[in-house]
Amino acid sequence: MRVNVLYFGTLKDLFALPHELLDVPDGATVETLLSLLHARTSKQSEVWRALAVAVNREYAGPATVLCEGDEVALLPPVSGGARGRCGA
Amino acid sequence: MRVELGTAIIPSAQVLDEMKNASDGAVCVFDGIVRDNTRGRLTLFLDYEAYEEMALSQMRGLAAEALTKFPIRDVALLHRLGRLEVGETSVLIVVASAHRGAAFDACRWLIDTLKKTVPIWKKEHFADGAVWAAGEPFPNEIAAAREARETPK
Numbered sequence: 159m160r161v162n163v164l165y166f167g168t169l170k171d172l173f174a175l176p177h178e179l180l181d182v183p184d185g186a187t188v189e190t191l192l193s194l195l196h197a198r199t200s201k202q203s204e205v206w207r208a209l210a211v212a213v214n215r216e217y218a219g220p221a222t223v224l225c226e227g228d229e230v231a232l233l234p235p236v237s238g239g240a241r242g243r244c245g246a
Numbered sequence: 247m248r249v250e251l252g253t254a255i256i257p258s259a260q261v262l263d264e265m266k267n268a269s270d271g272a273v274c275v276f277d278g279i280v281r282d283n284t285r286g287r288l289t290l291f292l293d294y295e296a297y298e299e300m301a302l303s304q305m306r307g308l309a310a311e312a313l314t315k316f317p318i319r320d321v322a323l324l325h326r327l328g329r330l331e332v333g334e335t336s337v338l339i340v341v342a343s344a345h346r347g348a349a350f351d352a353c354r355w356l357i358d359t360l361k362k363t364v365p366i367w368k369k370e371h372f373a374d375g376a377v378w379a380a381g382e383p384f385p386n387e388i389a390a391a392r393e394a395r396e397t398p399k
Contacts (some may be wrong), residue, residue, distance in 0.1 A: 165369035166297055168378040208383060210363070211390040215300040221391050231297055231365070235381025238294065238301075238325060238366030239278055239337050240358060246384060 159226040161191070167234040168205055168213055182224060188213065189220035191230060208235050247323055251302045253328040256335040261322050270319060270342045276357050278337040280330050284379075285329040290371045291321035294327045294336060297365040301325070304364045308356060318343040323356060325366060325367050334367075363388060 164177045182191055188211050196206050211218050212231040224230065249262070258277050266273055280292050309321045322340040330336055339356050343349040361382055368379045383389070 164297065166295070166365065167369075168379075171378075185386060192354070192390065201304065208381075209390050210384045210388045212300055215297075215303065217388045218390075231300065233297065233365050234367065234378070236365055237368050237379040237381040238296070238364050239361040 159186075159224070161224055161226075161228045161230050163191070163195070164229065164231040166231065169232050169234055172199060173204070186224050187220065188218055188222045188224065188230070192220070192232075195232070197209075205234050209233060210235075231234065248323070249297060249302070249305045249308075249309050250324045251305060251327065253326065256324050256326050256338050258335050261324065261338060265320060265322050265340045265342050267319065267342060269344060271344045272342070272346035272349040273398055274341045274343070274346070274353040276337070276339040276353050277335055278357070280332050280334050280336060282395050284331045284370055284372075287372050289332060290335070290373060291332070292330045293369040293371065293376075294325075294330060295367055295369075296325075296327055298327075301365050303362070308359055308364070312341070312352045313354055315355070315398070316341075316343075316348045317345070318348050318352050321352070321356070323360070325334065325364070326359075329353060 160181055162177060164182050165173050171175055210233045212233060213222055214229050216219050262275055283289055305323050309323045310319050318341050320342045324338045326336050339353055341349045341352045362385055369376050370379050
């Protein structure tokens, strides 16, 4: 089945694209998808340890089962607001 | 409740004015602005991007949650996207309440929670390069990281 994967922030730079359609096995979970993508990148990046995932615009845990056509967003730690973690 | 996400300049003074009501005893404002440096490194400008549909619904959820969590009358929560210059407002939170304590508490809770959970990122542009700002760790209930996966339930 196919899911639409969206990349944001530093992940968009890492994969050099904002989104892509990916084939995943039936019954794949968020964790399955993360492992597939992690294996594709040679570069070790801190970001994999700190990710959140949203399925169809809701935060989703690693055990969440994916369905055909799901929108799966990979979200690095967010930095909206006024400052980063060292700021006021 | 007023919640907005977009590239237009945030009219802080006007939003503040429009939030005031005769029954309020306090209006607490958090006006987050672009600083001219990060740990001494000179900032030229910031670029904010969001997972827009989700960010907006998260912001609406936060504003609604604040209204049930604290004894306050109304909330405005505005975040700007795109290129922001030094001194410009990136996020504006206004909380109106009969009493100041709840207004301060709600305002603080809103900015702290927004910065951990609303999918908005910023790229910091310096004279000698650009980097994505390091975000705060996600709360445990949101994180999909391996450590979180291995935490016994």
